[in-house]
Amino acid sequence: MRLVHLTDLHMTEPLGFSRFWGKRSLGYFSWRRRRRFIHTKEVLDLITESVLSDDPDLITITGDLVQLGLPGEIREAKAWLRNLSKKAKVFVVPGNHDIYVKSSIKLVRELWSPYLHLMGNSFPGFVRMGSVIVIGLSSAYPAPVWSAEGRINSEQLETLRRIMREFENKFVCILLHHPITTDGVSVRKQLKDLEVLQKDFLNLKTNLILHGHLHVNKRYNLGSELKVFCTASASSMESVSPASYRLIDFSEDRLGVDVSSVLKTLNLDSGELHEKENMKWRSDLAVTDSGRVSI
Numbered sequence: 001m002r003l004v005h006l007t008d009l010h011m012t013e014p015l016g017f018s019r020f021w022g023k024r025s026l027g028y029f030s031w032r033r034r035r036r037f038i039h040t041k042e043v044l045d046l047i048t049e050s051v052l053s054d055d056p057d058l059i060t061i062t063g064d065l066v067q068l069g070l071p072g073e074i075r076e077a078k079a080w081l082r083n084l085s086k087k088a089k090v091f092v093v094p095g096n097h098d099i100y101v102k103s104s105i106k107l108v109r110e111l112w113s114p115y116l117h118l119m120g121n122s123f124p125g126f127v128r129m130g131s132v133i134v135i136g137l138s139s140a141y142p143a144p145v146w147s148a149e150g151r152i153n154s155e156q157l158e159t160l161r162r163i164m165r166e167f168e169n170k171f172v173c174i175l176l177h178h179p180i181t182t183d184g185v186s187v188r189k190q191l192k193d194l195e196v197l198q199k200d201f202l203n204l205k206t207n208l209i210l211h212g213h214l215h216v217n218k219r220y221n222l223g224s225e226l227k228v229f230c231t232a233s234a235s236s237m238e239s240v241s242p243a244s245y246r247l248i249d250f251s252e253d254r255l256g257v258d259v260s261s262v263l264k265t266l267n268l269d270s271g272e273l274h275e276k277e278n279m280k281w282r283s284d285l286a287v288t289d290s291g292r293v294s295i
Ligand SMILES: [Fe+2]
Pocket: 008, 010, 064, 095, 097, 213, 214, 215
């Protein structure tokens, strides 16, 4: 099974400034002043072309597809997702720029529903590919002006615990937008109730977490086993953090899952992608008393 991790596409241009007020008018100025020079469609096209040439089974996108959660932006992202889904299964969780205000929630749920893989009407989303279970949590909510913080509500955590009990013998990969650490993350961008979440992820024997929001490539561990990868924005022209994606291959046998992960980053001068952080590890499976295999 081959998985790709893309994040923070910021692909749209918000139009109709005269109708914006409050949080959206401030967000618009931030986009005009800075973000529109960092995120470009041309770079995203290059990354998308490379992703598709790698022939993935599942393309995961951990949020911030748009800028201000506007109906036109959410529709534009839907068309892009639909095109992408003709080549591979697509799994999206929203970011704070998608769920920008209250009215964005309904539109994201409706228009992106084929790519959210919700269980019923609410998060988490869920995709199973052999022994690999991918679970998508929504950490985005319409935060106050100037805040880009995240939250995961208790209903999602309850469902997550139930899924994990059902699939305790599988390799579990969790997708969410916000980071699972406060290290190097400003208070206004942090995930709330982080200590509880960290304990949950460790107790539930999660194997891998993929997130975005920070627009940098970063790796860290929770506990000794749980690996966490943050990937830079897939449309970034910033020389310190150019556009990137991760390619993760899973190969399973009865006793475990072998994982290999490569980070691909764009060279802004040549327009070519270079491989970095080539990692390989194995998550062993243990045979229980009942003869079942469990991680
Ligand atoms: Fe972002």
